[in-house]
Amino acid sequence: MSNAHALPVSDTAAEDARRFQANLELLAEMSRDFAVSRDLDAALLKAVDHITCSVDAEGGALFLLDDAQENLECVACVGATEITGLVIAADKGIVGRVVQNDLGEIVRDVSKDPNFFGGVDEKTGYTTKSILCAPLTVKDERIGAIELINKRGGDGLFDPDDLHFLAALASSAALAILNARQAEALVEQERIKRELELAREIQSSLLPQAGSDGAAIAGVNQPAREVSGDFFDHFPLDDGRVCFCLGDVSGKGMNAALLMAKTASLYRCLGKAVLSPGRLLALVNREICETAARGMFVTMVGGIFDPRTGVVKLANAGHEPPLLLTPEGEFQAFEADGPPLGIIADPPTKDGYPETEIKLNGGSLWIFTDGVTEGYIDGEGTELGDAGVKRILMETGGKPLMERLETVVGVIKPGEYGMRDDVTLLGVVDDVAARPAAEVQAASAAAGSETVMFLRLPARADRLKVIRQAVRSALEYLVCEDEMTEEVILAVDEACQNVVRHAYGGRDDGEIAVELRRDGDDFLVDIQDFAAPVDLEAVKSRDLDDIRPGGLGVHLIREIMDDVQFVTPPAGVGNLLQLRKRLKTKAGAS
Amino acid sequence: MKHEVKEAGASVVVAFEGDIDLQTSPAAREALLEAVGMGKPVVVDLAAVSYIDSSGVASLVEALQTAKKGGQDLTLAAVSEGAMRVLKLARLDAVFTIHDRVDDAV
Numbered sequence: 001m002s003n004a005h006a007l008p009v010s011d012t013a014a015e016d017a018r019r020f021q022a023n024l025e026l027l028a029e030m031s032r033d034f035a036v037s038r039d040l041d042a043a044l045l046k047a048v049d050h051i052t053c054s055v056d057a058e059g060g061a062l063f064l065l066d067d068a069q070e071n072l073e074c075v076a077c078v079g080a081t082e083i084t085g086l087v088i089a090a091d092k093g094i095v096g097r098v099v100q101n102d103l104g105e106i107v108r109d110v111s112k113d114p115n116f117f118g119g120v121d122e123k124t125g126y127t128t129k130s131i132l133c134a135p136l137t138v139k140d141e142r143i144g145a146i147e148l149i150n151k152r153g154g155d156g157l158f159d160p161d162d163l164h165f166l167a168a169l170a171s172s173a174a175l176a177i178l179n180a181r182q183a184e185a186l187v188e189q190e191r192i193k194r195e196l197e198l199a200r201e202i203q204s205s206l207l208p209q210a211g212s213d214g215a216a217i218a219g220v221n222q223p224a225r226e227v228s229g230d231f232f233d234h235f236p237l238d239d240g241r242v243c244f245c246l247g248d249v250s251g252k253g254m255n256a257a258l259l260m261a262k263t264a265s266l267y268r269c270l271g272k273a274v275l276s277p278g279r280l281l282a283l284v285n286r287e288i289c290e291t292a293a294r295g296m297f298v299t300m301v302g303g304i305f306d307p308r309t310g311v312v313k314l315a316n317a318g319h320e321p322p323l324l325l326t327p328e329g330e331f332q333a334f335e336a337d338g339p340p341l342g343i344i345a346d347p348p349t350k351d352g353y354p355e356t357e358i359k360l361n362g363g364s365l366w367i368f369t370d371g372v373t374e375g376y377i378d379g380e381g382t383e384l385g386d387a388g389v390k391r392i393l394m395e396t397g398g399k400p401l402m403e404r405l406e407t408v409v410g411v412i413k414p415g416e417y418g419m420r421d422d423v424t425l426l427g428v429v430d431d432v433a434a435r436p437a438a439e440v441q442a443a444s445a446a447a448g449s450e451t452v453m454f455l456r457l458p459a460r461a462d463r464l465k466v467i468r469q470a471v472r473s474a475l476e477y478l479v480c481e482d483e484m485t486e487e488v489i490l491a492v493d494e495a496c497q498n499v500v501r502h503a504y505g506g507r508d509d510g511e512i513a514v515e516l517r518r519d520g521d522d523f524l525v526d527i528q529d530f531a532a533p534v535d536l537e538a539v540k541s542r543d544l545d546d547i548r549p550g551g552l553g554v555h556l557i558r559e560i561m562d563d564v565q566f567v568t569p570p571a572g573v574g575n576l577l578q579l580r581k582r583l584k585t586k587a588g589a590s
Numbered sequence: 591m592k593h594e595v596k597e598a599g600a601s602v603v604v605a606f607e608g609d610i611d612l613q614t615s616p617a618a619r620e621a622l623l624e625a626v627g628m629g630k631p632v633v634v635d636l637a638a639v640s641y642i643d644s645s646g647v648a649s650l651v652e653a654l655q656t657a658k659k660g661g662q663d664l665t666l667a668a669v670s671e672g673a674m675r676v677l678k679l680a681r682l683d684a685v686f687t688i689h690d691r692v693d694d695a696v
Contacts, residue, residue, distance in 0.1 A: 462613050465611065468611075486675060487675070489641075552648060553645075
């Protein structure tokens with residue numbers, strides 16, 4: 001063995017070397033324990049055991065400071081007495097003094113130390129003679145201390161070498177504890193991050209899908225963090241109009257996101273039934289006031305757009321003014337005329353938030369959060385500003401809506417610490433050329449026509465006589481010529497009996513609505529049911545060679561009226577048959 | 591709608607009065623088929639019919655077809671202005687034999 005020929009070394013040097021070696025091994029082992037253990041307490045107990053054995057003490061305990069640094073708790077204990085779970089004030093006892101002074105100590109005779117806490121000995125009957133204690137510290141961060149009790153053998157007293165050795169082990173243990181804690185925190189952070197990602201997914205599912213290129217309403221939302229306090233929405237109403245909104249919840253982060261989810265859900269749910277943005281905002285406001293956390297509020301614009309007329313009805317609860325861009329290239333801002341939602345439960349007026357009617361006339365309307373105007377467009381803190389938004393909207397005129405929205409959002413650069421704020425923008429474009437042709441016709445016909453009579457009654461055979469009499473009265477009122485009167489009565493009766501016989505499939509609780517109108521020189525009859533839409537193929541005119549009863553009614557209607565067509569009902573439900581015939585008045589009538 | 595069935599000479603005369611529409615045409619149809627079932631020539635008196643719709647006309651057509659199958663005659667008589675208008679619109683005025691007066695038909 002090569003050691004046999006080594007130079008003789010002093011006892012102390014040999015002891016140092018042995019301890020150094022032991023120290024290294026112990027450190028390596030402790031590091032492994034901490035690395036593989038998911039249970040910090042179990043790893044600590046193992047460490048205390050190792051250290052106690054290495055120093056050859058009768059007992060050992062490890063104390064950790066709580067988060068508030070007010071108390072020390074014994075989290076691991078071996079040997080002499082079991083004190084795991086013991087909590088003492090962070091400045092009490094010898095261990096407290098060591099932590100406060102951040103300095104290891106040998107107390108050779110505890111009975112002479114004023115700080116010695118004899119409570120444990122009294123309870124256990126064990127006699128503590130000597131204590132060796134070293135702080136657990138990493139840089140300036142105090143974590144706790146390790147305390148060893150009664151050296152085995154000899155005089156039972158610790159010596160400075162023991163302290164030296166314990167101090168070295170303690171600082172290693174401190175580092176290991178800190179690492180383990182950080183690893184734990186990292187796992188927690190990962191978990192929170194995953195939850196935030198999930199929250200973001202759920203939140204973005206609350207936003208409407210991006211529309212097609214020809215969409216009249218679309219929006220974009222770019223959250224500054226995982227989740228956003230901004231939102232927008234748009235959804236079709238039964239009457240062919242489109243309800244939309246854009247809002248900004250005060251604050252950021254999870255609580256803003258939750259209030260956003262609530263507000264957006266309320267708006268969408270109520271928006272399908274309450275066809276007035278002003279009343280809608282008032283309802284949402286009341287709900288938020290009743291339940292939202294104090295100090296949080298929502299600025300919001302709600303509106304309804306009619307793509308057939310290009311008219312927007314708007315209500316603004318404390319939000320940035322929406323911008324109207326006219327086809328002539330002029331901008332007009334619509335200031336808020338009500339407070340943000342969630343502040344005062346009572347609405348500004350008895351009808352809710354005031355409404356503004358805006359005729360787009362082929363122009364467009366833009367609603368955005370302050371994240372757009374206050375977004376940085378370079379690395380020097382230059383904000384996009386109102387002027388910047390307007391400039392981009394002008395420059396992108398004629399482009400598809402989504403492209404215009406993305407251009408605006410695209411110029412906003414994330415700063416050094418990410419996006420400054422959530423960026424949300426919604427556009428409503430009135431494309432006159434793209435207005436649905438049939439709808440425009442129907443709308444204009446409706447607009448220019450005068451209702452003579454409107455009936456809504458059960459779709460039953462015994463009510464057909466009532467309808468015939470009503471049609472007769474209406475035609476008399478219009479001084480319609482006799483022959484035409486009789487024919488039109490037949491045509492309307494035939495159309496109505498088709499509803500009675502077929503529309504509700506034998507149910508007798510259905511309803512039929514008949515509207516008689518005069519449109520200039522024409523007489524118009526709208527016959528609407530509220531049943532499932534019919535297969536138009538099945539309602540074709542009768543083949544004249546075939547005199548089966550079924551098709552005869554339709555044949556009569558077509559024979560009598562100038563124009564017969566199914567149109568989309570304004571409310572989007574049921575079937576609407578529109579009959580039209582040039583009005584023949586009695587000779588001499590004006 | 592009301593109806594009356596009587597025998598006149600060798601024929602059965604079914605006379606209707608009032609509106610024949612979706613509500614009443616099932617009764618009209620039943621009366622017509624019953625009359626045809628008597629096996630004699632049938633004359634349908636439409637003088638007092640104020641209104642007839644496609645379901646009423648369909649009943650007449652069905653009765654005619656049934657009669658023809660049995661080799662019987664079914665004719666219309668004294669057709670009111672309103673009923674004639676509908677028959678013409680349905681282009682069925684040529685399908686039926688139509689007499690001006692009931693007496694001419696029996």
